[in-house]
Amino acid sequence: MTQAGTSVKFYLNGICVGTGENADKISPKDMGITTQNYLGKSQWSSDAYCDHIYDDFRIYNKALSDLEVAKLADAMVTVSVYKGNSTGETVEVYKDGSGLADILTGNAIAVVDDADGINLPEGQNNVVVKNAANTYSCTSLLLTDKQPFYSPVSFTATSAVYRRDLTGYVYADGTNVGVLLYCLLQEPCMPVKMPRILLLVMMTHPEITG
Secondary structure: OEEEOOEEEEEEOOEEEEEEEOOOOOOHHHHOOOOOOOOOOOOOOOOOOOOOOOOOOOOOOOOOOHHHHHHHOOOEEEEEEEOOOOOOEEEEEEOOOOOHHHHOOOOOEEEEEHHHOOOOOOOOOOEEEEOOOOOEEEEEEEEEOOOOOOOOOOOEEEEEEEEEEEEEEEOOOOOEEEEEEEEOOOHHHOOOOOOHHHHHHHHHOOOOOO
């Protein structure tokens, strides 16, 4: 738990799970000298003991940040991010995968080791995972046309989608095409209003206007 001013945060395994307000801004120092300072035990003898184990106990003279708490709880993992070129950057993210979506913009990909214990959020794109057999896989790969893409390793993708902006293209009935998702591996992702042969030609010849 941390308290900064009147703001209180509660953490579980290094992740903030709740917030609250201490309107009276009472700090531990305001309690004066106390003699019943217990861990896992109440000041009242009729109360039950807490059923848990303390791995570590620390008191700081400031409110730690979310990142500082996460590092103390070993809730962070290091990933390598490649944004269209061979120069990767090392980024720390939470083990629950939160924050990855903000980092992986455009055609950027992250390469992580499964042994680090990261849990990817459902629907997270462009994360390549190395397993114990030293092979690489990606559950969902989403690439955008005309943006650079680079991977330092060879990997297989369960689902691979190519996105291209077709603003200005029109269907035969005159309606705008707009932005479509072209699925490279799964036919259900292909646009239902456009014949497959035309789709393939358009992917090969971007000058076709439909």
